[in-house]
Amino acid sequence: MATKATANEAVKRDRFVYTDDDVIEKSFNWQQMRRLYTYMKPHNRELIPVLIMMMIGTLTRLGVPLLIYYAIDNVINQKTGTGDTSTLWLLGAIMLGMYIIQLLATQYRIKHTNIIGQKVLLSIRSHIFTHIQKLSFRFFDKRPAGSVLVRVTNDVNALQDLFTNGVVNLLMDIIQLAGIIVILLVINFKLGLAVMITVPLMFIISTSLRKKIRFAWQEVRMKNSRINSHLNESIQGMKVTQAFVQEKNNIAFFEQMNASNLKSWNRASAMNQSFGPIIEVTAALGTCILYWYGSHLISIGAFTIGLLVAYSTYMAHFWEPINRLGQLYSQLLIAMASSERIFEFIDEQPTVEEKKDAKPLPQIRGDVSFDNIVFEYEPDRPALKNISINVKAGQSIALVGHTGSGKSTIINLLCRFYDPVQGSVLIDGIDIRDVTLDSLRKQVGLVMQDTFIFSGTIRDNIRYGKLDATHDEIVQVAKAVNAHDFIMSLPDGYDTQVEERGNMLSMGQRQLLSFARALLSNPKILILDEATASIDTDTELKIQEALKVLLKGRTSFMIAHRLSTIRHADDIIVLDHGQIVEQGNHEQLMEKQGVYHGLIKAQYRFL
Structure with a gap:
């Protein structure tokens, strides 16, 4: 009886969730x-x-x-x-x-x-x-x-x-x-x-x-x-x-x-x-x-x-x-x-739409500005409140804070997956709403925590970042992120077929492939969204060495809780409930003994 009741409740929830599939009450439309x-x-x-x-x-x-x-x-x-x-x-x-x-x-x-x-x-x-x-x-x-x-x-x-x-x-x-x-x-x-x-x-x-x-x-x-x-x-x-x-x-x-x-x-x-x-x-x-x-x-x-x-x-x-x-x-x-x-x-129209007169974004240096940003996923529930950030080309920025503080939202706005309700995001002084989406996203590399691996070969998955890449280029970026050795240990090396979502690979291996994919596209702005969360300590140490070289000359945004990932960032921005509460480098924020200091101490307490 309990199972049946649970199923009935689930059906009720199901009817609530799939509102877009409700019966369309319209007359026959010739x-x-x-x-x-x-x-x-x-x-x-x-x-x-x-x-x-x-x-x-x-x-x-x-x-x-x-x-x-x-x-x-x-x-x-x-x-x-x-x-x-x-x-x-x-x-x-x-x-x-x-x-x-x-x-x-x-x-x-x-x-x-x-x-x-x-x-x-x-x-x-x-x-x-x-x-x-x-x-x-x-x-x-x-x-x-x-x-x-x-x-x-x-x-x-x-x-x-x-x-x-x-x-x-x-x-x-x-x-x-x-x-x-x-x-x-x-x-x-x-x-x-x-x-x-x-x-x-x-x-x-x-x-x-x-x-x-x-x-x-x-x-x-x-x-x-x-x-x-x-x-x-x-x-x-x-x-x-x-x-x-x-x-x-x-x-x-x-x-x-x-x-x-x-x-x-x-x-x-x-x-x-x-x-x-x-x-x-x-x-x-x-x-x-x-x-x-x-x-x-x-x-x-x-x-x-x-x-x-x-x-x-x-x-x-x-x-x-x-x-x-x-x-x-x-x-x-x-x-x-x-x-x-x-x-x-x-008939569904994109909420993020290119302007009719949108122009390609020229080759960028990597200066990024968030000018008085207000954003909300749902009306009257702001996820970001009056956020202003200025980043110079080549700087590394770390975004930290509790879950729901607005870290990933900032990244989503930079990639223009969403548009702000108020304010603007500028790259090299150009409002990203004035340029084509393709030209913007081709110059921004993104590595997410939930790495998506497509069915196909290892080579195809890395090449997804640059479809015309040569084999030598693929091997080069794989070596740069220390993925080459584990790839060569697979039965067919770079030609090894991976299943949907890469289930045959470990979480760390999938993350390394996503690093290689992003770096192959050679972006001027690189985003790491909890990109090292699923990697073991030994693998992370290898990646940290590679990142020192790979991030050089690139503007980078990192969302991470691990001290090893963020302590060398040029600027650390601490967010809480959609607002910036602290900003500075690691040493400056530790001296303040504020929110950032508390996050780091809490991390050490559980290590």
């Missing part, structure tokens, strides 16, 4: 559909031969019942059952030829619409992924990785049926339906109206289901997104889950989410499938009217058996496109639910 069509527009020329094949297939399909009508009423003697054999063979050959043409045209249409549809999906997926690369950190702060993942994969894949079949089938079905209606009304106007009187009834009934079906599919997408988000989180946090023996609670939580997703899917699918029975019942009523009224017309000599057979064939063809149009509407509902979620991401 503008959204037109927007989706813009992805198909570049392929319009490829559609021309497909449309021609579609027209040929439709015309041959409509022509077959007319041949049957002609054979029954004009070639076959209805009393004796005999007729002109040569004419029947000729009509049979013509009919066979029409079926072959229809088969070839259909094969061509299906093949090429699938090719075009996959190209459209490729464009949509590339667009959303490219757009995500440009979004600011605030976007990712409030969304789990799984939620972003499902937009690029599942929601785009949900458009597959629409683009591979729906658009072309829509035109084919409309043309076929219009052709059949015209033929039915021309053959016998009254009978044509009689058999089609059930169509308005079908649309009245189905219309009431449309809104419910659309919201049902939106709920399916929402819950599927939550499952992906939780799955991603569970895999990333598996060590923590097992360490705290929370496997059962995690399973119960997932099972509840999974069951909720299944329930939503069943509900949406059941509503979706309701179109079929509605059309079948309507078609049955139409057929009953056809044979009842048609038989009456034959009995009074106003109709023929050949016309009745042709009419019944056309009626069978009449309900096929209507059925497919019902299915297409279901595809539109699914596409609408997915496209709303896709365009929600695409």
Whole structure:
């Protein structure tokens, strides 16, 4: 019972967390559909031969019942059952030829619409992924990785049926339906109206289901997104889950989410499938009217058996496109639910945006100024308050303070991951908001505590700092940070494949690779954000020797608690609750016996 209650509470929390995935309560938006069509527009020329094949297939399909009508009423003697054999063979050959043409045209249409549809999906997926690369950190702060993942994969894949079949089938079905209606009304106007009187009834009934079906599919997408988000989180946090023996609670939580997703899917699918029975019942009523009224017309000599057979064939063809149009509407509902979620991401604008007249940052010396900076992650909760720092090129600055004091926020502003609410960050006297992001970040190197290692080779991970680097350059920086020896001890040296996030490497080894990666980019400003926190003492001593050379001539910002890392900094800035409370070098701050002195004494007490 406790496990079930925990799972229920988790689901409640889950609903609170993933507010961006709530069902979007909007009316059906045809503008959204037109927007989706813009992805198909570049392929319009490829559609021309497909449309021609579609027209040929439709015309041959409509022509077959007319041949049957002609054979029954004009070639076959209805009393004796005999007729002109040569004419029947000729009509049979013509009919066979029409079926072959229809088969070839259909094969061509299906093949090429699938090719075009996959190209459209490729464009949509590339667009959303490219757009995500440009979004600011605030976007990712409030969304789990799984939620972003499902937009690029599942929601785009949900458009597959629409683009591979729906658009072309829509035109084919409309043309076929219009052709059949015209033929039915021309053959016998009254009978044509009689058999089609059930169509308005079908649309009245189905219309009431449309809104419910659309919201049902939106709920399916929402819950599927939550499952992906939780799955991603569970895999990333598996060590923590097992360490705290929370496997059962995690399973119960997932099972509840999974069951909720299944329930939503069943509900949406059941509503979706309701179109079929509605059309079948309507078609049955139409057929009953056809044979009842048609038989009456034959009995009074106003109709023929050949016309009745042709009419019944056309009626069978009449309900096929209507059925497919019902299915297409279901595809539109699914596409609408997915496209709303896709365009929600695409319409998201970066909170850190380049100015239209932004210019590349020229080669910098490394002077950095924080001028009266005020910053807040959430309104009315300032993380930095009136921060002013002036750093000369080549100086090393250490930022220290308790957790949440604002150290990492200063670094984030320098890299322009966020923009200040008030004040400005200047490099060589240039406001970083006036320059392009690429030109800024290419001259700023960043090494974080949580090192991210990509799947690939050791060489590829180091080269990430400079994609055109030679092997000699890679080896040089690896030696500089004392990573070369451990790399050469691996099975394939620099060509050793590392798993996602570098799980086969120790924390210290991953950190050394991140040092090499940052130094390879040869930045004028180097940021070390708790970069030595995960390195053992022996490794740290090697890095300290390398840093003496590597930091020479570079402006550096270091966030660290270890005395060995910060004591030689030119200036140490002590932060507390977003404000500078002390500033000076190690000796000056120790003499004050203030906050910094207390931090150092506390560190020694626990060593």
